[in-house]
Amino acid sequence: MTVSRFAIATVLLSFPLLGQYDLSGEWGARYHEDQSERIPGPELGDYLGLPITDAARLRADSWDASIATLPEWQCRPHPADYGSRGPADLRIWKEVDNQTQQVIAYHTHVQWQAQERTIWMDGRPHPPEDAPHTWQGFSTGKWEGNQLTVITTHLKEGYARRNGVPRSDRATLVEHWVRHGDFLTLVSIIHDPVYLTDPFIRTTNWVLSPYQSIDPYPCEVAEEVERPEGKVPHHLPGENKFLNEFPDKYHLPAAATRGGRETMYPEYRLAMRGSASIVFPEASPQYTAPAEPQHGIHVQRVRGGIYMLSGAGGNITIDAGSEGVLLVDTGLPDKTDQVLAEIGKISDKPVRYIIDTHLHADHTGGNEKIAKLGQTIAGGDVTNLTDDAREGAKVIAHQNVLNRMSAPDGDKPASPFGMLPTDAYFGSHKDLFFNDEGIRIVHPKNAHTDGDSMVFFRRSDVISTGDVFTMNGYPFLDLAHGGSIQGELDALNQILGMVITAHNEEAGTYIIPGHGRLCDAADVAYYRDMLTIIRDRILDMKKRGMTLDQVQTANPTRDYDPRWGATSGFWTTRMFVAAVYQGLGEKGRP
Amino acid sequence: MTRFLAMALLVSAPLLAQVDFSGGWSPLYHEDLPDRIPGPELGDYLGLPLNDAARLRADSYDADRISVVPEYECRPHSSDYSMRGLAVMHVDAIRDPVTQRLIAFHTRMNFQEMERTIWLDGRPHPSEYAPHTWPGFSTGTWQDNMLDVYTTHLKESYLKRNGVPRSDKATFTEHWVRHGNYLTVATVVTDPVFMTEPLVRTQSWILDPTQVIGRDICETAAEVPKAADYVPNHLPGTNPFLHEVADWYGLPFEATRGGAETLYPEYRKKMEKPEHPRERCERYCACGAEGFVCLSPTAPPPDKQP
Amino acid sequence: MTRTILYASLLVVCAVRADSQQQNFDKVQIHVEHVQHNVYMLAGAGGNTTVQVGDEGVLMVDTQFAPLAPKLMAEIRKLSPGPLRYIINTHMHPDHVGGNAAIAKLAGSDPALPLRIIAHENVLNRLTAPGEPRFPEADLPNDEYATPVKNLHFNGEAVVIIHEPNAHTDGDSMVLFRGSDVISTGDIFTPGGYPFIDIEHGGSVQGEILALNHILELAVPAKTQEGGTYLIPGHGRICDDADVVEFRDMVVIVRDRVRDMIKKGKTLDEVKAAKLTRDYDTEYVSSGSFVSADRFVEAVYKSLSPSTGSGRSSR
């Protein structure tokens, strides 16, 4: 008797699930909407119907199409929100848990650049804020009636339209997939607090086409254009001559082509005919998916024995292995106990080496306490004295860090002896061999400070950059301690020279920034492009004889400020512009 | 139970034909102490059956190379020379946990932590394509109380730390024998490239139960700025230091050039008179005497005859 | 006049070397040695072959001679059933590119993922130049590069192809497998014998020294200057950082000695008569070696003397 009751229960239990529709199959794209924008590609300056902010508009106006020939961008795929807008033949298949026969994920494969996404159906949470962002982001879906609603977070920076209109990496994508017999409709809504005033909604359609076969799409970077190192093609503000091509060719009012939320509403037709007093509907609020709340210390495994610990001041890199533990930076002094607790969870071996990326307190605060507990691999030359092997971990840093930390700095007294590096190197690099891999410590000249070090774990393929690269704002150019904009740009290009991406400009070499989330080559490329464009703008203004105040009021970074700027705190946008302005000498190498 | 006993007896029997070398051994520098601790004089090829090629290589050697070429800074002695250098040695016996049969001796020297394993389980030597290493690949066989060790796959290294080369085509045999608390090792280096006949040398250690071996860590640091393609060397015929050893110790210069014939007693008859005979010893005279540290030479530089 | 004679003799030697190899190929055994992580070395006749295997397929560096292709493929199939995706040629000499076509035919190629034969531009130029022995079309590289470095990401690790201008020839490439920490150096580094500096094909001693120093810069040795980055030379055994130092020192010291005699106005014959390399000959010249002492000294002399120094390195 018991068996049957059990059988009935399972049938009942599974019944509501059967109500799902099955989206898997081969779907042929239909370009019956915006065909000229989707297949040949949008015209320069065509921002029609995009609820973009002023900042986005300046970003798009500065965009020069030849940026796509930079090695970093040649194999860039469409991100998840734009995949459906390009050549979009689609294949969807289900991944089923064979124990429970539940659908745990939908996989999609889009024709252009063979982009694949996973839509998790098993209710798993989104990863924490500083997990790496990818082109396809992290998607979770659930059925609402016959609609599959998909929330996607952790998207890399992308574009709302591929003529330079930006879509920031803080955007959230909400999608609704609906199947009507052989027709599949996707409603995709982009919520981007940085570059959009309103949620931006678009729909795309497919038709079932069982005989379709999608070819592979290998893409390999080849540098064909001879250009000086570090050059990024872009137009200076106000100098883009192509913006009026589009309105002239299609006889459209220039103002309309500049986009903005008004152009999305029917009332705008009246505005175009000149009537002034039109009230447009209120902008609805932007939705941001609830990222896992992140407070206190967070540790994530990068690759092999390399972990990234964030939340204790500057990011800390932990290299744990058979020979012991190596740390890159030690965070703020008051967080040291928590840091030591986290290290204890990863490895029971003592800390052998500490590498300081530079002298600031949010990276060297824990030196004293952690070093004292560590045990370096050292020992008397041949006198067989083993007691000095317990003199604590070896602290490695560039010579300038030792010079600056051991001398009083303005009103600040010299750092205590325990904080100082014990093993300073000078010259371009220093090599270690630790935990079965070559570790190269590279010294970029005069970037964030004059004592920067970046640590390259060669076999694990991970680079800890220190504050040369920070994802939470403009780079802090510490002129007082030898920092400079030109050195910063050279350092970023040096990182891009070491990085090799796996496929489609993603993964491969991972990069642990001084602050912010775990990144890869594309994130650094965006950061390098931003800085180069800002430097060019300020240099151009300086050449035209503008004073610092005039430059700051001209606000040359307004298109990047919503994402990277700060109006308060110890490093505001005005201070950043001033640092760049002073850093560019009269000659100021472009 | 009895079958087990029989087996145990059988298995343990051949085991007994071995001697236990494990433990801490401290070297007895009662031979060639100035050459082994302070280090050989430049141009001192005494007692080495060298050929001409080796002599020119040694004459071209410039001691500056160790500090200027970063790759030399942390170079350890290979297993044949580590018997001659700072040789505080620790030997461990490695036994197969299942059969308790001795399968290897593992030795560790305090200079540059030179570690090597002498395999006794009869495993073959690796192929000619396998990488060569500083300790080389060693296998041992018992001759009753004497352990014969045969080593191949050695990296290029030196017979003496003053530039006398030993090629990577050399093979190296050792004969270990223990008399009570004294361990004696005869080493035979066969190097067709640089020597006309095998070089035989013998060294002794005494058991030291209280021995402590620490760490000897080396990290290269390019401290001397140099051009990329600069390797300190003396062009043929331009090495000014070759006569120093003959001058300091009143020896005939020809003898200090080494060569197989200088190793045999009859050479004493063929030797000429030294160019600069000396009366008293001026350098490293009391090296090794009670309480005398012989790291600092006492003699003034040799009188520079034209 | 002398150049053409030498040129002809070189051709003969090349041919001879190739011919002498021709007959006894059937006796040649392929020896497989695991170097580190997913990189293996296959030694047979001619240059060493490097093979990288992984879940994305197989990458080969240099393919020795055509008759050996079946044996090479047999060994590779023991290592991995995966598709052969890349062949990289370290330079143009027949004992390294000879097997390209044969291997490609045996391995078969999936049209969606065609087999790519990568080499530096100068290799293609040299192989198709008039006067060179004709090479079948399929042997030639089909994906040449002209920049200092070409990056691949294959089998889960970065593969960096580095061009070393005017070293062994003017088309040398070295391959660094960054994850496995192995460098395939081609004939720039041949521990068993003197480097063959092919002046006629753009080689020079200055370029050779810069290339060897570049290897030392790339390699990170482990404890006591040993292990860490392993090196697969063009010919000879697997080596590491310390072996390259000995080789580099030899080339630099011989260069110093020849340069000193050129400064003193000595002619090539006087330099050869001085037997400048007699302390290295016993180590680097053996019965089968391809480069005699005189030939090495002659190449160094030609590289250094201003008049005929054709292969001066630009870097």
Place this chain on the structure above:
Amino acid sequence: MRLKSLLLMLGMAGALGAQLGPGPAVPAPGKPGAPIDLTGYWVAYVTEDWRWRMVTPLKGDAASVPTTAEARKAIDAWDPGKDEAAGLQCKSYGAPAIMRVPGRLHITWQDETTLKIETDAGQQTRLFHFDGQPPRAMAPSWQGYSAAKWEGALPVANPPVFFGLGIAPRLGARSRSLEVTTTQLRAGYLRKNGVPYSDKTVLKEYYDIFSEPNADTWLMVTTVVEDPMYLAVPFVTTSHFKKIPDASGWDPEPCTAR
């Protein structure tokens, strides 16, 4: 079944005992029990302490010898002329030093229990007595009185009793080394330039033979000199001799003080 396997085991143990050599582990003294053949002609192969052996070292040079302060005085007072006048030319050819003198050895069995070693340099003769008798009192001489024995089975710390079954006790490893203890020595020099050893010196030597892949045969002598007066620690040196087929090169020459 148990009895049979027990007998089987006993049988094996017996066979095993035989396999390890005749009866007790210690070989017979003298010639019959010789595990190695020391006889023949041997030439010194000077690759160590070359400048302290092949030439007379400079006065005052006692490098490598762990001399005491007492010995320093004697070293500085060395005067070859005085030794020649006193007819003491053979002071540096005594037993503790003879093996370091470059020359040839001729080793033969004088009788079943006495091994004779003759040297061409200094024309010295040493007799190794295997008879196991206590050393006969005699006047101290350059070569003293040498008592020799084959090391045989190396001493085993505590041979366990094996269930009282009479199975052969655990045996130490068989040894091929010759151990020689020499006493009643006349004061002499460890080196030609007057580095002294007193008449209270006890000399212990170990002789071993090894052969090389190239068929060379070598004699290795480990010499341990204990002298409370002039040596801070026992002075341990090892010398090696290559076996030569015949007496060619035999060059007898008298002792010299210079």
